Amino acid sequence: MENIKDLEALTNEVRHIAVNAGLYLKEERKSFHRESVMEKHAHDYVSYVDKESERRIVEALSGLLPDAGFITEEGSAGYDDESYCWVVDPLDGTTNYIHDNAPYCVSIALRTKAELLMGVVYDPCRNECFYAWKGGGAYVDGLKMSVSDVCKVEDAFVVAELPYNSRQYAKTGEYIISQLYGKVSGIRMTGSAALAICYVAAGRFDVWAEAFIGKWDYAAAALMVLEAGGRVTDFYGNDHFFDGHHLIVSNGHLHLLFQDLITKVPPLDM
Known part of the structure; x- marks a missing residue:
């Protein structure tokens, strides 16, 4: 796979994918029933919403980088040490979602074995999109972010x-x-x-x-x-x-x- 030359442009593409998945989560919540929830492990839940969100995200990301691998919460694909890999949580905060509470979000990252290259997190509850790419800074809805200066x-x-x-x-x-x-x-x-x-x-x-x-x-x-x-x-x-x-x-x-x-x-x- 060739090197990715424009991480900012790729990040913008992934922002659209994350937002679309998040809006699906928000819309589906209106008709969501707890009876559809399955327990993967003790108190660790999954529903058709997680799976459908993941399917949509993986399909869209595969169109951006066809050779990239995937690590996802609901199922993962292996990848070579030198290749790119998407890391996806299609619904982070599932228990909140089940109980119709905020927050919950969609999280998508791209990494190699050695480093993180870009990341997008979309919160449909507050309609906030957080994103960053390596060397380009971190942003929320276009505003550059910086950590606090608290030191005690x-x-x-x-x-x-x-x-x-x-x-x-x-x-x-x-x-x-x-x-x-x-x-x-x-x-x-x-x-x-x-x-x-x-x-x-x-x-x-x-x-x-x-x-x-x-x-x-x-x-x-x-x-x-x-x-x-x-x-x-x-x-x-x-x-x-x-x-x-x-x-x-x-x-x-x-x-x-x-x-x-x-x-x-x-x-x-x-």
Whole structure:
């Protein structure tokens, strides 16, 4: 496959794909019934909406880069080390969606084995489109994003999600929250990792952390944080985070402080 010469143009194409998928989610929600939901694992849900959104996205992306592989939440295709690969979450925030709550979103990233190239996250509830391409900055609806300048733990507005599908995993999340409780200005759970990380890029949150998370949840948004001046690592400070499952995302100023708190969690085996 030839090198992609115009990432900005490709990002704009992917924005249209993400928005179309998001509008499908929003429209379908009007007639959505919980009876259509299936449980993949304990408290991990999927419905025909996830699958149809993924089908539409994969079909459209295949037209842009026919030789690229796919990693998706509902099913993935392998890829060679040197090839391009789309990383897709067709509905991030499924549990929110099932209960007719916001937020939920569509997340699409393009990567090689070595780096993230572009990312798009569309929130149909607020009609916001976040996007970035490598070296080009990060944007929300045309406005350039930058992370916050908060540098004290006690001033930090933090997202710390609890894993949903294992009591063992939940204990890790609970421990993280216990380390933060009373030390920061506020802790929130959003139910959508992709959007929460975008909010770090936009300066709406200062730090996000979660253990046992899928790469489709964070791939697109992580690039936005990096392009907005923030930092993304695993819990132990490794910048090559993409194949990890335990991430800290921050404005950069707070990163080492929160890493010191979070690395005290019990051993992680995933």
